[in-house]
Amino acid sequence: MMAQPAVRKPINVVIVEDDNVTRKVFSAAIESEPALRLVGAFDSVRPALEWLKSTPVDLLLTDLGLPDGSGIEVIRACVGHWPRCGIMVITMSSDDASVLACIEAGAAGYVLKEAGRVDIVRALMELHSGGSPISPVIARKVLSQLRDAIPTFAEEDGRVLLTPRETTVLDLIARGDSYGGVARMLSVSVGTVQTHAKNIYAKLAVHSRGEAVFEAQRRGLLRMTALKARP
Numbered sequence: 001m002m003a004q005p006a007v008r009k010p011i012n013v014v015i016v017e018d019d020n021v022t023r024k025v026f027s028a029a030i031e032s033e034p035a036l037r038l039v040g041a042f043d044s045v046r047p048a049l050e051w052l053k054s055t056p057v058d059l060l061l062t063d064l065g066l067p068d069g070s071g072i073e074v075i076r077a078c079v080g081h082w083p084r085c086g087i088m089v090i091t092m093s094s095d096d097a098s099v100l101a102c103i104e105a106g107a108a109g110y111v112l113k114e115a116g117r118v119d120i121v122r123a124l125m126e127l128h129s130g131g132s133p134i135s136p137v138i139a140r141k142v143l144s145q146l147r148d149a150i151p152t153f154a155e156e157d158g159r160v161l162l163t164p165r166e167t168t169v170l171d172l173i174a175r176g177d178s179y180g181g182v183a184r185m186l187s188v189s190v191g192t193v194q195t196h197a198k199n200i201y202a203k204l205a206v207h208s209r210g211e212a213v214f215e216a217q218r219r220g221l222l223r224m225t226a227l228k229a230r231p
Contacts, residue, residue, distance in 0.1 A: 010037035011128050014055075016048045016062040016074050017041075017090075022113070026061065026090075026120060033121045045069035049077050057085050059124055064091040064098060072105050079106035086127040090120070097189035099141055109133040160203050160219060167221070169196040174213045174222055 013030050015038070017023040023041055030038045039057065042048040045068045052074070060078045062071040071089060078085050088109030089102045099110060109127045111119070112135045123133035134142070162170065165186075172182045179197070183190045201207060204215045216222050 008035070011035055011058045011124075012037055012039045012056065013059045013061060013124065014038075014040035014048070014051070014057045015042070016045070016060070016066065016071060018043045018063060018066050022063075029120050030124070033125070036121070036124060043067070045071075045073050048074050052077050052081050057082055059128055060085055060087045061090060061120075061124065062087070064089060064093050064102070072101055075102060075105040075107055088123060088127050088133060094135075094137055094141070096141055096187065096192065099138055100189060100192070103142070110138045111135050112137065160221065162200065162203065162221065166196050166200050166203075169193060170200055170212065170216055171222060173197065173209055174216065 013036050015023060015026050015030075017026060020043070023043065027038055027041055030036045036059075040048075040051050040055065042051065043066075045066050048062075057078070060074070062074050064071040066074075071091070075087050075089075078087055086109070087107045088111060089107050090111045090113055091098070092113050094112060102110060109123060109132055111123055111133055126133045168186065169182055172185065177185070179190050179193045182193045186193070197209075197212075200216075201212055204212055204219075206212045206215050213222070
């Protein structure tokens with residue numbers, strides 16, 4: 001007898017998207033791909049959370065801005081119930097805080113909504129294959145965040161080196177700005193500013209804002225114009 005060819009299981013996909021037209025476009029795209037099977041489509045957080053409690057899923061496609069909460073809640077619930085599920089965010093938002101929060105919650109893909117129908121299917125297949133589909137503008141933001149967070153401690157002559165972003169954060173802190181104020185000025189999250197401050201403290205071997213300013217001034221790391229009173 002000839003061996004029967006192995007039957008591939010369909011890849012189960014769930015969508016969480018509040019815009020009816022967009023949800024229908026995504027659904028049609030998924031249903032047009034034989035390898036994918038749409039098993040759920042929701043317009044808000046609450047029904048998606050209830051569904052995820054009992055129904056296995058291979059891929060999750062979610063928006064962030066939902067009428068009863070954030071897609072990040074859905075991401076966290078999916079990771080908790082189905083840790084092997086591939087999660088992709090598709091949204092209009094490209095701000096640093098949203099991107100990092102989604103990645104920290106468990107998303108492996110982040111695509112902006114200008115992607116077309118074919119791109120969505122391709123991105124989902126890439127995600128299921130172990131890839132991380134990310135829009136170029138989002139990839140640039142992530143790389144920038146990683147680059148800013150890489151600590152560089154000293155040159156051969158012993159001088160402390162700060163990254164350009166750390167230097168800016170240090171100047172603003174020395175001027176008296178709060179972490180929240182620095183975050184707003186630099187268009188980043190407060191958590192990102194705190195990470196920069198932590199790296200600065202480590203490089204200067206200090207443990208507080210006051211010590212950091214004093215040590216940075218002693219080492220000539222501050223740009224004096226930054227210490228002038230704010231307008």
